[in-house]
Amino acid sequence: MKFYVKNGGRLILMRFDTGAFGSKWCGVWRPPLKLIEYWAFKVDDEWLSPQNCMGFDGKRHLYELKGMRVEEEVLVGDGVKIRLRFKGKKKGKVKVQMEVGINIRRWEENAHDRRYEVVGKRDGFLVKNELGSVRVGGGKFLRGGLYRRHFPGAYHDWDWLEEEQSVFVPGILEKEVDLRKVKEVTFYIEKRDFEPREMGFGYLSDFGFCYLAGFPWFLQFWTRDACFIMLNEIKKGNLKAVKEALLTISKFERDGEIPTKIELDGKAYYYSVDVPGLFVIALCRYLEASKDKKMREKMRGLVNRILRKRMEGLIESYGKDTWMDSLERDGYCLDVQSVWAEAFRSAGKVYGRADWARRGEEIVRVINEEFWTGDFLLDRLGEDDITANALFPLFFKQLPKDKARKVLKRLESEEFTTERGIRCRSSEDELYDPDEYHLGRVWGLLTGMMIVAEENYGRAEKAKKYKEIIERNKGSRCIDGVDETYDGDSLIPMGCCKQAWSEVWV
């Protein structure tokens, strides 16, 4: 059984390939709101259910009913179209009924007590509560009105938190189909006519386009993740989308700070030490690739505001403000210095600012001298943690070849490299804990960074090996998705099942 996601850029459908809506994350979302908990079809007296679902080809679920087969195809964009196609020898009329479980709630909520108002329409209904509304159509509306609670999460093996959900069933949509004349029937959510889209991780919010971090639950713009996505999208030539994302994020810049997270209702959270630096890097890579002079000038002031605050000393971290945001990494972190060194260096080059370039080189010098242990790099100055953050200076090509080879050798060893990719912490480290988020799990992000690190130092064969790992990881829990993390020892997939920064590398 696998999870799948159809991201139409405005509405998002998440479901299992058996046709089940078996998790609180399943259903139709318009982030930050969930709209639909599930739908279910009954053809005459038989439900289309996981029990008679014979397969899913990536586009269509196929159900085997008495005397006929039914294909259910779902198209997503600004709306959702659900097409049922009837196949087989059965002739005559069949009655198709659609039950829709409405659950208009915020992303962070679970069960709630909101009441709904239902307005009957010509071919369906509109249902609303104080958060929003959703239109469902395609059949004659037989009004009902049932409030109930349920626990959709039957898949405990995945370790997803599954909580009680509230569902409202406003009634049934019914349509009689004469199979002699018609072989297909369509129901819809929100819009009847729209252009279906497959947006990957891209999302068109009310305030602009950017990238979602992962499915099922990272339905926000996490800008750190977005920056890593952009670095790859630039390489793939998707410059238009990257420019849109950069512009969207730039709207939230405040006094030289870039938010770590932007919720899709426009609320922004500023709490990272590295994200403004990553933003500058992504912007400069875009400017180098696109030669977009207008954009360069448009962003000059913003880049200046970001960099001028950080012209002195090393960049200090407090609390959980690094990418390892489950850890309190106070002090001077290697990954942070590395990001800022690259930000200064690339901005210096793109904007022709020698002072920025010098500042970047100075931080690189500190990385090479103060963080260097003889065969590896410190995770933080004055601390003895052995982590995969040593990858950052390799990713940004900040080490000379001889040092890089030593670090890569260690990262390639069993201490870090597993069949699923790179562990965030050495298995030899005192605090190594394989199932802790940032104390031992294998990360898709790091595995991807390793590809670039190997390429940066002319080790194409090794890079290929890590590419193959990501390819192999694809589809373990989510169709075409690469997991966020894996247990460092058992290598069981953990976290989100389709994480953007795990899969954009291939």
Place this chain on the structure above:
Amino acid sequence: MTDINLCFEVHQPLRLKPYYEPDGGKDLLERYFDMEKNKKILRRVIDKCYMPANNIILKLIDDLGKKFKVSFSITGVLLDQFEMFAPEMIDSFQQLASTRSVEFLCQTYYHSLASLYGTDRSEFVEQVEMHREKMKDLFGKRPKVFENTEFIYNNMIAKTVEGLGFKGIFTEGIERVLGWRSPNYLYKPPEHVAKKIKVLVRNYRLSDDIGYRFSARWWDQWPLTADKYATWLAATPGDVINIFIDYETFGEHQWPETGIFWFLGSLPYEVLKWKNLKFSTPSRTILKYPARDVIDVFEFNTISWADIERDVSAWLGNEMQRFAYEEIKKIEKLVKKRGDPKLLRIWRYLQNSDHLYYICTKWWADGDVHKYFSPFDTPEQGFLTILKVLSDFKEKLL
């Protein structure tokens, strides 16, 4: 997810001879300390407690891997005795260390009250450094978390310990300091005292459920089973639950017949049945969680984990204790001036807090605990003995 830090204090004092013997020989260790008795008691505790408990923990780690973790705070005094009488125990703890599921904490080498020696912290610092180096030598890692003798804690101790580079310090989670706040979070000293060190506070109720009440038939929760205890842990909100007990609880304070070893062997499995619980170690907890609030402990309000008062009255509560304590302190200059490591070592063994603990005269329930541990018949006998030893030792120094 709540971290469970299961921590064990492992300590055996070097007991004085119950009666001072003026003709006790030239070797001061033999002259003052009852080495035969110490050896005998150590052997008993090894057989009844340390070895079987270590073996159970090793098996648990074998079976559960990184899912099960514990921490030990072993005194230097005990490690010295292991080296003298039972080196196999060092091997056993080294075997535990090699699993990397075990964290070793630091404390004062001689389990002393040196942290209370006024503004001059040099003796305290030396003992801490000695212990830290011993841990590094024996177990390969310099500890990052400190547990002062008997959880004695105040702002100045926190400041000194931070200055020594420790990331965390343990103390008792008592209401006198926490007020309405829960012991199940990390705290920090006031900003003007220390900037970075985090304070781990012991959940004394849940700790004492095992350490003291486990076999108490008067207790309405008797018998305590592992599944019941795990249920309590699972129902306890917070970032971390610090269960910190004497290692001697297993087989010594609580006899094997009480089912305490069965409890130890079952508890991890029961805890791991709960998705919101995870075994951890103090260093991991410190890296994961922020300090949620400040605890401000002035020196006149010093905390410990001893007795009902949870202050330093277990060692400095009466005139005899305070007199002996001052006498021990007075020798410092003399002994350090002599520069003889053997004499220094003897003086430091005399600093062991247990010698003062035995002189306690509290007449209520805690008195029984003091009596239970004491090699002396009465506090006065303990007082006279240590005075005579100190007097003799002083003569040797002059």
